[in-house]
Amino acid sequence: MGDHYQALGLRRDATKAEVKAAFRRRALRDHPDRHAGSTDAAARADASHRFRQAADAYHVLSDDRRRAEYDLRLRPASSYARASPSSSSSCYGYGYGYGQRGGSWRRPPRGGGGASAGSIDWEFLLKAVTRRGFLINLGFASVLLSGAAFLDGSILDIWKMNNSGKSFEDAMESIEKVKKTQKGNR
Known part of the structure; x- marks a missing residue:
């Protein structure tokens, strides 16, 4: 999947204006139309791949809800683990980890350094109740x-x-x- 902030060259606390400006810079540099005249096929494919990553990053980081969900997935203390997709492409829809490419949400197994067996996972409960x-x-x-x-x-x-x-x-x-x-x- 890759890090969206890294794809646009941003810090995690970047504003929407910074996200938009970074995407524009990447789009001007890596847009496939800009490299269409290149004879090097590998360079065209690499630029196209970088542009897709930047477009995916902008799609997620420019929307407040998607960005909040993405940031929640990145938190190391989160009780959710994102299953890694088999392909390098990613698709961010409106779901809660269901559907199209990009893996699924899974809860990590109990007993591995997490909370005790009798405790309540409030984050999971809140997420489930507010769906x-x-x-x-x-x-x-x-x-x-x-x-x-x-x-x-x-x-x-x-x-x-x-x-x-x-x-x-x-x-x-x-x-x-x-x-x-x-x-x-x-």
Whole structure:
């Protein structure tokens, strides 16, 4: 994958303006159109590769959300380890480590110098709880549960309104008596 900051020649605390200026410098130097007339195929391929790296770096570092996710991946104390992709190309989408090239997110195995077995990984928990899918499912489940509670109370209220003075057991006994009398009349 390579380091995006290194690809643009920047420090990790660079501003958006510095990122944009660094990308422009790299694009002017390494753009494939600038090297199209070169007879050396290796030089053209190398310049094209450097331009792709710079473009990928700019794509990630110019967007605040992507940059925050990228910086989170770079932190050495992070509880996530980026699986290395088999190819040198990288693709940064909108997902949370799913999908296109670029590997997947994996949690490192427990027991290797990390937190104790009984402790809570707050970073992982926060990341899992704030995902869009989790929040949608949580909202859907709360609507279903509140609907079920409302219906349960409503059914009981309707029963009491239509059958005042009777318990459910008394009603079931009277139904059984009616069934027996109907069977006896046949």
